[in-house]
Amino acid sequence: MNKNQKALIQAIIDAGHVDEISRPDLKAIGRQLGVSTAWLQKRDELKISRGVYRIPTLDGSKSMPVQPQVESNDSKVIDLPVSNENYIPESDPHFVRFGHCKDVESIVKSRIFYPTFVTGLSGNGKTFMIEQTASRLNRELFRVNITIETDEDDLIGGFRLVNGETVWHNGPVIEALQRGAVLLLDEIDLASNKILCLQSILEGKGVFLKKIGKFVAPAEGFQVFATANTKGKGSEDGRFIGTNVLNEAFLERFPVTFEQEYPSPAIEQKILNKLCSDADFCKRLADWADIIRKTFYDGGIEEIISTRRLVHIVKAYRIFNDKAKAIQVCVNRFDDETKQAFLELYDKVDADFQMPSEDQKECLDSHNFS
Numbered sequence: 001m002n003k004n005q006k007a008l009i010q011a012i013i014d015a016g017h018v019d020e021i022s023r024p025d026l027k028a029i030g031r032q033l034g035v036s037t038a039w040l041q042k043r044d045e046l047k048i049s050r051g052v053y054r055i056p057t058l059d060g061s062k063s064m065p066v067q068p069q070v071e072s073n074d075s076k077v078i079d080l081p082v083s084n085e086n087y088i089p090e091s092d093p094h095f096v097r098f099g100h101c102k103d104v105e106s107i108v109k110s111r112i113f114y115p116t117f118v119t120g121l122s123g124n125g126k127t128f129m130i131e132q133t134a135s136r137l138n139r140e141l142f143r144v145n146i147t148i149e150t151d152e153d154d155l156i157g158g159f160r161l162v163n164g165e166t167v168w169h170n171g172p173v174i175e176a177l178q179r180g181a182v183l184l185l186d187e188i189d190l191a192s193n194k195i196l197c198l199q200s201i202l203e204g205k206g207v208f209l210k211k212i213g214k215f216v217a218p219a220e221g222f223q224v225f226a227t228a229n230t231k232g233k234g235s236e237d238g239r240f241i242g243t244n245v246l247n248e249a250f251l252e253r254f255p256v257t258f259e260q261e262y263p264s265p266a267i268e269q270k271i272l273n274k275l276c277s278d279a280d281f282c283k284r285l286a287d288w289a290d291i292i293r294k295t296f297y298d299g300g301i302e303e304i305i306s307t308r309r310l311v312h313i314v315k316a317y318r319i320f321n322d323k324a325k326a327i328q329v330c331v332n333r334f335d336d337e338t339k340q341a342f343l344e345l346y347d348k349v350d351a352d353f354q355m356p357s358e359d360q361k362e363c364l365d366s367h368n369f370s
Helices: 003-014 023-033 101-110 126-136 172-179 193-202 265-273 279-297 307-320 323-331 336-349 358-364
Strands: 020-022 047-049 052-054 116-119 141-145 157-162 165-170 182-186 207-209 214-216 223-228 256-259
Touching: 003 023, 020 023, 023 052, 101 116, 101 126, 101 223, 116 126, 126 141, 126 182, 126 223, 141 172, 165 172, 172 182, 172 193, 172 207, 172 214, 193 207, 265 279, 265 307, 279 307, 279 336, 307 323, 323 336
Parallel strands: 116 223, 116 256, 141 182, 182 223
Antiparallel strands: 020 052, 047 052, 157 165, 207 214
């Protein structure tokens, strides 16, 4: 390795890059130094994915030992303790296995690290399926609800003030890593590029905590699932406002994507029967939802009834003991045109259904169980 190449590697390390670097960042550092970066980009053994490169050591070998400098401060650095709490999700007796449940179960059972992306429209049981699979297999699960504000401190951890002392506090990702647990990144498509701090973790390599100078390797059995309403490419039809286009290198670290559909009417009826003793009403609701979804996919309406929404309806029925009211208050969240279309479609599966009168509508519109 010549002088310019060594200077480039040192500049990359000084810039805070630990394991890898993207092509834009690499070229920017090269321009600042006035040196070529082509030699690094041409080495096949350094390519992690398209436009992402592993950082070689200063002696030219392909793996860089993780030795970033840790800033000196008065913070109290402690060994990373593993919490004694039990994080196995509670079993829900109302859960019904369907869709990709068997696939998710196989992945968790295998204990082979295999990051999995689960996508599908809202309210079709993606998160519930993963939580209940962990419960069924007696595996701990750490769920992180991702937002645009989620950053490295939320995921990895950071310093907290405890009894007047600044101490390190593990984030959920570190807890899951250490315990060999299932990590669930819920609504991952709401994330910003701050989520890229998980790159090395998604490769199964663990993570170096720069702030305290410690490396955390994944314990055996560690697994990552991510759920989203989109495939990380943004919401093309505008239904899921706030979703973002995720970095391609980040998405590439998920080897498999499961597309979760709504359950069939028969399965959906089974789900509702666990919550409601009126089997006939449950069947009509499942058939109604099926008609709405077919109409939605054909472009006839702009909204859809989710499995979650049907569960809301049967719960409302148990509370009010009134089918029409239960349906009405649970579709109040939709605009008037959609709400009217839904009620008219329900009339097609239940000839005895009485549409609410105008006086009833005024009363019911003040209740919204969305």
